[in-house]
Structures are given as structure tokens and as C-alpha cells.
Amino acid sequence: MNFEYFIAKRLIRGGADKISISAPIIKIAISAIALGIIMMLIAIATGDGLKVKIREKVTAFNGHIQIYNFDNNNSDVSVVPVSLEQDFYPKFTDVEGISHVQAVASKGGVIRTETTFEGIIAKGVGKDYNWNVLEEYLVEGELPQYNGDLNGDVLMSRIMANRLQLKTGDTFFSVFFKDAADKLPNQRKFNITGIYDSGFEEIDGVLVFVDIRHIQRMNKWETNQVGNFEVFLDDFDAIDAKTNEIYGNTLSTLDTRNIKYKYGPIFEWISLFDFNVALIIGIMIIVAGINMITALLVLILERTQMIGILKALGSANWSIRKVFLYNATYLIGIGLLWGNFIGLGIIWLQNTYKLFRFPNPKEYHVEFIPVHIDFFTVLILNIGVLVLCLLMLLLPSYIITKITPVKAIKFE
Template identity: 40%
Template sequence: MNTELFISRRLFFEKSSKKLLSRNIIKIALVGIALGLAVMIISVAVVTGFKNEIREKVIGFGSHIQVINFDSNNSYETKAVSRKQSFLSGLNELDGVKTVQVFATKPGMIKTDDYIQGIVFKGVDDAYDWDFFKNNLVGGRLPELNDSARSNEILISKQVANLLQLNISDKVVLYFINEDESTPRMLQLDISGFYQTSLEEFDNLFVIGDLQQVQRLNNWRTDQISGFEVVINEFTRIDEIEQEVRNTVLDYSRENDAILRTTNITREYPQIFDWLNILDMNVWVILILMALVAGFNMISGLLVLILERSKMIGVLKALGSPNWSIRKVFLYLSVFLTSRGMLWGNIIGVAFIVIQKTFEVFKLNPTTYYVDMVPVNFSIVHLLLLNAGTVVATFLMLIVPSYLVSKISPDKTIRFD
């Protein structure tokens, strides 16, 4: 039988201890632990939720990985590649690849009688995955595309519509300039719907329409496109899967084919993803501070427990118990008390996440934060790691204060009344 664990459990459930001074001090310590753990759970949930929300919005405009012409630069004016590639079957069979879809982009501008706005026309075909824009649709409907004829319908952002004073079903004129032409090309298209992601950098830029319109503007054949978008299942594997995509493209390439290269969304928009990575540092600062607060709260409680139980310590020493055995009694007791505080911390933290996820109580200014409410991400893995980390950190911080047990003399404490 574990004697130390048995004694600590008796002390933990002892009813007479409610009259001791340490009981009130322990309550204060437990409140600190509960609030500290709740803050840690909420902080991790909010930051990971915010990162996921922004990341998914950026990916929605450009996918995880792109395969494009090697001669294409970082602008949206791209060099054509053939959509009939032998590596497509290999890409679709790669582990982690969800879909492979074609796209084409063309920079231009929208002009009305009073306003002008620079845009990028992104052309897609009828096999395009519209889930992202469907989830961010705020008015109208998605463009209807088919292979038989060019569609004149486009999807623009609500922000651009407000700026140019446009409504659904309005006709709008888009202007495009080719390098070898002095006269701009014009397209008169119909607005089928509005989307809104609150990412101004993208909302002000992208107009989504028919791939065949871009082919017409660039004098491309029907089998020519800007490149391929590869959508994957797990963002954490983006570098690994990009390498596999690159290897697959190289394996299937032929001598006379256009040279292709791969890029991923983190390299396309490094400023956004670097900013998101900086948020991790803020979380670590919060976690460390809250762990220190919880540890110091329990240190004060442990010291009071040892002083109040000095007579018991003296008796145990007189019976031959070594110092480390007695220290283990109080360390076990501290873990029990910490667990009680952590229970309430988990309840508070998880309750906040559930309430916010269900009712979206806390709102944000989308102009500043890119989202209109506080996003939260509940992860059982994060929850378990935070609880385990709190227990371990608190236990390690209590080892040194428990050394006070060795300073207590049995002959003095047993006679103390």
C-alpha cells in the first residue's frame, strides 16, 4: 500500500480541516488555479481559432499549393500552361490531396461613371470547389458555369460593390490590357452575387468568373490555363505534400513540355503567415505567466499546510518516516488540491468556448480584426496538454518548498500545543 498517498487522501477529505486557517488560503489558491487554467484554455482556443479562420480565408482565394508556369512571376499576369498534363492522375492519387482544379488570372479594373477599382479576374471552370465562397456569400448566388458557352456572370465582394455603388444583377464593365496591344479590352458582365470575407486585401482585389473569359482575353486556346490549384486535407503537411507534388510533376514532365514550378500559400503571402506565427509567442507568454501564478498560489498554500500540520509531521518523524516520505504526503495533497481547482478551470474554459461557438456572444470589428466575432477552436488535444502541463509545472514548483518538512524537529513539534 502507498502510505503517503493514503495519508494525503485522508487529509484531503478530512472534515475537521475546514476549521483550519489553511482552508481559506487554499480556497484562494484554488480560485487562482481555476482562473489561470481557464485563461489558458480560452487563450489557446481564441488564438488557434483566429489563426484557423484567417488561414482558411487566405487559402480560399488561392488554395494550398499551386502548379504554374516557371516563367510566371509574382504578379497575376501569368504564362499559359496546358491543362492536359500527364501528372494529373498522379497528383489525385497522392495521400493528403483533396482536389486538383484549374484556374486562370488576369489583372484589370472595374470602371463606373464615378469610380474606378483595380481588380484581379480569377477564372474557374464548372468543376471548381465553391464551398469557400458559398460559406462567405452575403447576397445573390454563385455564377453558373458550363463548358458549352462562356458565362457572363461574376462574383464580386460586398466591399467593392459598396465602393462602386453596384447591386446584384447590375451590368459592369471590366477593362484589361495586354502587353502587345495599345487598346484595352472590355468585358460587360453581370453581377450574380456578393461575397464578404472581411480580408480587405483580398475582398478589394478578386472577382470570380468564367475561365473561358480569361482565355478569350489572353488569346489562349481552350486547353490553356494559368495553372493548377492543389487543395490538401491537412495544412500542417503543406511542405511535405508540396514536395511530393513537385516530385510528381517532375516525374511526369516531358522534354518539350513547359517547365512548371510549385509554390504554396505561405510563400505567396509570407507577411500574413509570419504575422499569424507571431501570435504563438503571445500564447506562450500567457501560458507561462498563468502557470507561474498557479504555482506560486499553491506554494503559499503548501507552506501554510506544512506549518499547520507540524505536529503530524513530528509524529511521523518520531515513528521513523524519512523526510522524503513526509514530503510526498504534502506533494500528493497539493496535486489533489490543484486538481480540484483545475476541474473548475476546465468547466469555466470549456463553457466559454461552447457559449461563444454556439451564440457568438463576443463580436469584433471586422475592419480591424478581419472577423466579425471572436473565433474559438476547441481541441481535446490542447485541453489535455494544458491540464497535464499545469499539473507537472505545479508539482515541480512545489518540490523545493516541500523541503521545509526536513527543518521541522519532532521533539519540539510534538510538545507544541
């Protein structure tokens, strides 16, 4: 058996049966480690959770990547149509990591009622549209279906419905703009089948879902012409690489851009979360390390006579230092164990029961505080805390080399 490990284990076992000056300090050090890991886990889980939730919301309404005609790139409405007859539609087989491709078209207009009016962007979608990603944002009614004959069913946001004083089942008229050559605008009658709430006023304030055939008819397009394509990816982290790869696998008349370009300020804002999380982790590791340094110095002071005896028997300084580092590793491990148990428990409770919510949901675009963490992140965090704390203990353990056997044995 390893000599240093054997001594450290005996010290750990013996310490439990003996009241010493180090006992309360050790408890404080373990508590600091536990509290630190709890704070770090919560910081990572809430930071990543908010990023993931915001990404999911934005991509649900826009896709990860959009494929446009070059003439449409600076506009939210479809101007020049794109043919459905593309090699990448309906399945993008030339690029891996793509889960779905759908065709859409958008047109600007105005909803008018007897008392008020609102400007809108009507997003035309067809039978290939993936409604599954919008189900969690449906708050009233049901999602429209555009698989059969042309109908006037629409999906409207709660913000817009409240402004217009409309509800599910109500009908309304919309006026859509034509080209300059056409004198009279297009008018359409729609019926609200469902109401959604994404939490993003940039989306909810203007976007209404309609049958894409309305857009095609008003724009005098053919049935195989659409405004643009929305591409959904399996992995958001690959969005930049996939944007370039998709661009290289489409016609020269088409351009691609991703939602990070369209919603630049939002993604710049959520990128700051990483810095905040890193700052919290750094502070917690420093606090935990300082507490462990204090505990180690007290342990060394308390075992000064033992150190002197071991040196008198021929033990090397590094060998004795390893004894106390083993002891410190045990204490850190106890703190990590309790910290993970409590921290992951809090994260599970929040994810399951939504106990905590934002005081002002509009600022964060979500009502409840979202959490997200994976096993690999937890593992790396624990290993990092353990290694960094032990590295911080190497310097204070050097004090053992300054203890002389004669003075140590006489020490009381």
C-alpha cells in the same frame, strides 16, 4: 493501501469538517489554479482559432499550393499558359494528402461605370472549381455557375460593389489589357450574381470571379490551356513538405509555391500568436505555482505536530513529504476540474453563439473572435500544469526535513 496516500486522504476528509487557518488560503490556491487554466484555455482557443480562420480564408480564395509556369511566378496575372494535360490533373494521385486540384486563370482589367472606375484582377474559374469553400463568405445573391454555355455572371466583393455603387443583378462593363501588339483592349459586359466578403482587403479590393472561358478567349488560348493550378491539402501543417513533394512530381517547366510565400506578412503576423500564447501560459503557471507553494507551506505549518508524531514513529522524511504532495495534487486537481469546466464552457458558448467580437474587425480580418481547441491540447495542457506545479512544490516541501520530532510535538 499506500501509507502516504491513506494519510493524505484522511487529511483531505478531515479538513472539510474543520475550520482552520489554511481553509481560506487553500480556497485562494484552488481559485488561482482554476483561473489560470481558464485563461490558458481561452488564450490557446482564441490564438489557434484566429490562425485557423485566417488560414481558411486565404486558402479558400487561393488554394494551399499553386502550380505555375516559371514565367508567371512573379505575377498575379496569367501570362504564359499551362496545358490541362498533366499527370496530376484532375486527380493528383502521386502525392498523398491532396483533396482537390482546380484550374484557374487571371487577367488584369478595369471596371468602369458612369461615375467611377476600379482596377481588378478577373479570376477565371471553370466547372472544376470548388465553390463549397466560398459559401460561408457569400453575403448577397448566389454563387455563379459555369457548367453550361458561356455567360457573363460574376462574383464580386462587397468592398468593390460599394465603391462602384453596384448591387446584385446590376450589369457593368470591364476593359481588359491586351499585349503590346494589339491596339484595342478587350471589353466585356458582366452581370453580378453574388457578392462576397472575405474580410481581407488584399483579396476583396481587386478579385472578381468570372468564367475562365472569357480569359481564354481574350488571351487567344486553346480550351485546354489555363493560367495555373490550385491545390488543396487535407492538412495545412504539411504545406511546406507537400510543396516540395509536389514540385518533385511535376514537369521541369513548372514551379510551385504556397500561400505562405504569397501572403508572407500575414503568416509572419499570425506566427506571433504562438509566442503570446506561450507567454500567457508561462505567467499563469508561475502564478498558480506560487499560490500552491503558499498553500503547501501553510498546510505544513498547520500539521507540524502530526509531522513530529510521524517522525517519532519512524516515518522517513520523503514519506511525510509525499503525504503533503498527495494533498497538493488533490487541490490542484480540484482547481483543474473547475477551470476546465468554466473555460471549456466559455469556449463552447463563443463558438456556438458568437458572443464576443473584435472592436476593429478590419485589423484581424474577422468580425467575431474565433475559437478552436482539440481534446489532445486540453489533455496535454492539464498534464503539463499538474506536473509543473508539483515540481515547483518539491523544494518547499523540503522544509519537512528540518522539523525535529521533539520541537514539533511541543509546537502549538
